[in-house]
Amino acid sequence: MTEQTERSLAEQPPDTERLPPAAPGDGAERGGGAGHTPGPATGQATTDAPVLPHATTDAPALPHATPPPLTAPRPLGEPRTWPRDFTHRLTAPLPGVRALARIAREGKLRPPPETLLEIQKLPFEPGPMPVADTTTLALTWAGHASWIIRIGGLTVLTDPVWSRKILGTPARVTPVGVRWEDLPPVDAVVISHNHYDHLDAPTLKRLPRHTPLLLPAGLAPWARRRGFTRVTDLDWWEAVELPAPGGPVRIDFVPAHHWSKRTLTDTCRSLWGGWLLTAPDGRRIHFAGDTGYGHWFEEIGRRYPGIDLALLPIGAYDPRWMLRPVHTDPEEAVKACQDLGARALAPMHWSTFLLSGEPPLEPLHRVRAAWAATGRPRADLWDLPVGASRVLAAR
Numbered sequence: 172m173t174e175q176t177e178r179s180l181a182e183q184p185p186d187t188e189r190l191p192p193a194a195p196g197d198g199a200e201r202g203g204g205a206g207h208t209p210g211p212a213t214g215q216a217t218t219d220a221p222v223l224p225h226a227t228t229d230a231p232a233l234p235h236a237t238p239p240p241l242t243a244p245r246p247l248g249e250p251r252t253w254p255r256d257f258t259h260r261l262t263a264p265l266p267g268v269r270a271l272a273r274i275a276r277e278g279k280l281r282p283p284p285e286t287l288l289e290i291q292k293l294p295f296e297p298g299p300m301p302v303a304d305t306t307t308l309a310l311t312w313a314g315h316a317s318w319i320i321r322i323g324g325l326t327v328l329t330d331p332v333w334s335r336k337i338l339g340t341p342a343r344v345t346p347v348g349v350r351w352e353d354l355p356p357v358d359a360v361v362i363s364h365n366h367y368d369h370l371d372a373p374t375l376k377r378l379p380r381h382t383p384l385l386l387p388a389g390l391a392p393w394a395r396r397r398g399f400t401r402v403t404d405l406d407w408w409e410a411v412e413l414p415a416p417g418g419p420v421r422i423d424f425v426p427a428h429h430w431s432k433r434t435l436t437d438t439c440r441s442l443w444g445g446w447l448l449t450a451p452d453g454r455r456i457h458f459a460g461d462t463g464y465g466h467w468f469e470e471i472g473r474r475y476p477g478i479d480l481a482l483l484p485i486g487a488y489d490p491r492w493m494l495r496p497v498h499t500d501p502e503e504a505v506k507a508c509q510d511l512g513a514r515a516l517a518p519m520h521w522s523t524f525l526l527s528g529e530p531p532l533e534p535l536h537r538v539r540a541a542w543a544a545t546g547r548p549r550a551d552l553w554d555l556p557v558g559a560s561r562v563l564a565a566r
Contacts, residue, residue, distance in 0.1 A: 238474045244412040244421065247403050253389045258439045260407075262428050262465055263496030265438070270493060279490050279528040281341075286530035293522045293531060295345045297558030300355075305417030308450050310482075311560040313348040315523035316369055316460060318482060323451045324416030325358040329458050329482070332371040339367065340524050344531070348558030351377060359383040359413055361422065363460020364443035365390055365433045368524055372397070385411065385422060387431070389441035407444055408474070418451030425471050427462035429497050447475050454563060457511055458482045461520070463496045464503035468510035479563055480553070481513035485538045486521025489528035498527075501538035505545060516542065517553035517561075 274280060301309045303321035311319040316330040333351050336342040357378060362370050364387055375384075375397070383401040384394050391404040403411055405424040412419040429443040445459040455478045457471065462484065472478065488500040499507060501518070508516040521534040535554060542552045553561055 238476075241423070241474070242409055244410050245403070245405065247383065247411055247413075248401055249403060251388070251391065251404060253404075256439045257389065257431070257442045260426075260442065261430060261439065262467075263463065265430060266493060274490070274493055277490070280526070282525055282528060282530050286532075289531040290344045293345050294535070294556030295348070295558060296556035297346075297348050298560065300349065300353075301560050301562050303355075305415070306452070306565070308454050308456070308479075308563040309560060310456070310480075310517070310563075311349055312517070312519065312555045312557055314343065314345055314557045316363065316458075316482075316484070316519050317347075318458065318519070319349060319354065320448065320456065320458075321355075322415075322448055322456070323413075323418060323420040325413060325420055326355045327420075327422075327448065328357055328360045329446070330363055330369040330460065331360060331374045332368060333374040333377070334371050337367045337371060337524070340526060343523050344525060345523055345557045348556075357382055358415075359385060359422075361385045361446045361448075361458065362387065362390065363427065363445060363458070364429060364431045365393070365437075365441050366431070366461065367433070368526070369461060370433070375399075383413065385424070385446070387424065387442035387444055393433075393441075404441075406442065415451065420451065421449040423447040423449075423475070425457070425475075426467040427460055428465040428467060429461045429463065445471075447471070447478075449475075452565065453477070454479050454566060456480045456482065456563070457513060459484060459507070461497065462499060462507075463494075464499045464507055468507040472510055472512040476512060478511050478513040479566075480515045480517060481508045481511050482517045482519050483507055484520030485518040485534040486529070487526040488534075494527060501534050502541040504538060505541040509545070515551040515553055515563075517555060522557055 300311050300319065301307065303309055305324035307321050309321045313319060315332055317332050318329045320327045320329065333347050360378065360382060362384065380398045381400055384399050386394060386402065386404040388404050388406045391402045394402045405411070407424060407426045410421055410423040412421050423446065425445050425447050427444045430439055431441050431443045432438045443460070445457060445462065448456045448458065455475060457478050459482060483504040484499055485501045485504045488494050488498045491500065504518065505516065518534070518538050525531065539552065539554065555561060
C-alpha cells in the first residue's frame with residue numbers, strides 16, 4: 172500500500188462495513204455480491220483502536236472433510252464479465268478518515284531518522300542467474316515483490332517493478348537486483364493487485380505486447396488499453412496452463428487478505444490475490460503478493476498440499492494498528508508459511524521501498540528469530556539478498 176493510495180482513501184466514506192469473505196470456491200461470476208457497496212457506517216474503522224479485531228482475519232479455514240478438486244484450467248485470453256466491484260471479498264474494513272488523520276498526526280509511515288543509516292547495510296548481492304533447463308525450478312529476487320522464476324523451461328516475472336521510483340513513495344533504497352537487459356526472454360507475467368508498487372506501468376511498457384499477462388479479475392481492461400494482446404484475468408481458485416518445453420505449467424490464482432485501488436474512483440474494482448505455480452514435476456511455489464495474515468493461508472495449503480516454497484511479505488507492517496489487516500509482519504509470515512504447509516520460506520516486500528515505520532533492517536532480524544523459534548532447518552529460510560538466486564531441489 173503506497174502513500175498515494177493511503178492519501179486517496181480519504182476520498183472514501185468515513186467507514187466501511189466489515190463484510191464476510193467469499194466462501195472458498197465461490198467465484199465472482201457465481202456468487203452474490205455483484206455490485207455490492209458498503210453498508211451504513213459502523214464507526215469502527217475510524218476509531219483509534221485497531222482497524223480489525225484478530226477474530227476476523229484469524230478465522231479458521233472452513234471445515235471441509237476433503238479439499239475440493241482443482242478447477243479445470245481456463246482458456247488463455249478468455250473474455251470475462253465481472254461484477255462492478257469486489258468489496259464483498261474484503262476481510263477487513265478499509266481505514267476511514269479518522270485513521271488517516273491519526274497516521275498523518277503521528278507521522279509513523281517512515282522509519283525513524285536515526286535508523287536510516289541501516290540502509291547501507293541492506294543485503295544486496297547481484298550475481299548471474301542460474302543456468303536453467305526444462306527441469307530447473309529456480310528464482311532470483313529483483314527486490315520488493317519482483318521475482319524471476321524459472322519453471323518448466325519458462326521465465327515468469329512476479330509483480331515486476333524495475334522503476335527507481337513509484338508514485339507516492341520515496342525512491343528505492345537498493346538497486347534492482349537484475350538489470351533489465353540481463354533478463355532472459357519473459358514468457359509470462361503474474362500480477363497480484365493494482366497498487367503502484369506491484370503494478371508498475373513503466374516496467375510493463377518494456378515488455379513485448381504479446382507477453383502473456385495473468386491478472387486478478389477486473390484488471391484485464393487496464394492491460395488491454397495499453398496494447399497487451401494476451402491478457403487473462405482470473406477469480407480466486409481459477410487457473411490456467413502455460414505450454415512449456417518441460418510440460419504444462421499450471422498457475423492458480425488464490426486469495427489474499429488485501430484490497431485494490433489505483434485512482435480516486437476505483438476502490439476494489441479489481442480483485443487481489445496470490446499465485447500458485449506448479450511445475451511439470453509437481454513442485455509448487457506460492458507467491459503471496461501483498462497480504463495480511465488470516466485464514467486463507469490454511470485453506471490454500473489444504474487445497475494445494477505439498478507446497479515447496481512460499482514467497483511471503485515481511486515488511487511494510489508498522490504501525491500495526493493500521494497495517495495488520497493488509498501486511499504480514501515477520502512473525503506472521505513464518506506462521507503463514509506453516510499454515511500453507513510450505514517446506515521453505517523466501518521473505519520479500521522489504522529492503523527495497525521504505526513504505527512504513529519499521530527500521531530498514533528490522534524485518535530481517537525478526538524473521539530470522541521467528542524462524543529459529545520454530546526449530547525448522549535454517550537452510551529452509553531463503554533470506555536472500557536483493558539480486559541473489561537459489562535453485563529448488565527436485566523432490
